[in-house]
Amino acid sequence: MRAFRLAYDGRPFYGYQRQPDVPTIEETLFDALRSLGVMEAVDDKPAGYAAAGRTDRGVSALSQTVAFDAPTWLTPRALNSELPKTIRAWASAEAPNDFHATHHAVRRTYQYSLYAPHEGDRRTGHDAVVDERAKNALERLCGSHDFHNLTPDATGTWRGLSGRMQREGSFLQLWFAAGGFPRELVRRLVTVVHSVADGSMPIDRVDRLLSEESVDGRYGVAPAPPEPLILTDVTYPQIRFASDPDACTSSVRAFSEASTDAQIRHRTAETIATQIEHGCEY
CATH class of the missing domain: 3.30.70.660 (Pseudouridine synthase I, catalytic domain, C-terminal subdomain)
Known part of the structure; x- marks a missing residue:
């Protein structure tokens, strides 16, 4: 059993939990695991799978935690190879076979x-x-x-x-x-x-x-x-997560690029609002 920390921008998704016909974080994660051969195409979910919580539509995460039976080669870096930039795994931990990401969070x-x-x-x-x-x-x-x-x-x-x-x-x-x-x-x-x-x-x-x-x-x-x-955080007293340096680097880059894009959009909108304000009488 291995647990992973996931960071994601929740804005493009209809929440964490799977729903029919709309993009969700959970289904995107499962698609990545199928592409990596961790799940079969017919599998509903990975063996032993659970998540710390079900964030609502538009809500983001720094430390959403998922756990499931995973091969030893499945590192955060490997998982990121099939995930979009809006979802990044950045840390992992070995967990007991009976670990449950939902019920064991304190x-x-x-x-x-x-x-x-x-x-x-x-x-x-x-x-x-x-x-x-x-x-x-x-x-x-x-x-x-x-x-x-x-x-x-x-x-x-x-x-x-x-x-x-x-x-x-x-x-x-x-x-x-x-x-x-x-x-x-x-x-x-x-x-x-x-x-x-x-x-x-x-x-x-x-x-x-x-x-x-x-x-x-x-x-x-x-x-x-x-x-x-x-x-921002989910606490498990018995689990010690280790960050993956390569995954952390790619995660920082992905969210920094998103931050830069947001600043550009902010500057553009601010410029338009200011120019209209200067040109209008109140």
Whole structure:
């Protein structure tokens, strides 16, 4: 049994889990394993296969973890030879035969890059935020709670949550960690923090959301957009991953190229917006 760390840009995919007729990370991984001869064409999945989690459509990952029975030659570098640049394996570990990537994970950590400028943004309609209010909201959300009002799931809603935040320019970096997360919980937590920070939600509403009583439509919390969310870590006490130098180099290059492309698109859009702004009267 071998476990692999996968990093991926989730934006081109319809989530991690396989779905018919749409691209997913899982099916792309299985296609690569078939091309490498690790899976037969008729196989549904590799022997012993499990994944740490099922990220939603548009959500990315740094340390998604998959494990399955693999030949000794299947290194991250070898796996990358059949994967697109949007999905990179970069580390691996030998695991016990009974290892299960889902059930044996004791902690999952997500990071969200929340665009939240102090002064607001007139162009995009973003209101100004107060970091202290964001911090207060985050502190109230942390701890052991039943998050049934912040997920569509009916079970598995009681979680012990930890979190932290850090200001980076116009962004608030938010981290959330727990043993597991019901659907959409992280993105709804982000919405709560942002809404309290910009004043659109009173701080005492947080306690209402964490109460046993279900909230109605007026007070429901929508999930924040998925694209800024990354699964950054999955913790397994008994597993020690070793990075593959060649795979790491190719991974850094692939995501650096994607970053450069994004900066070029940003500069182009910013130039157009600025020129229109200068040429128009408000």
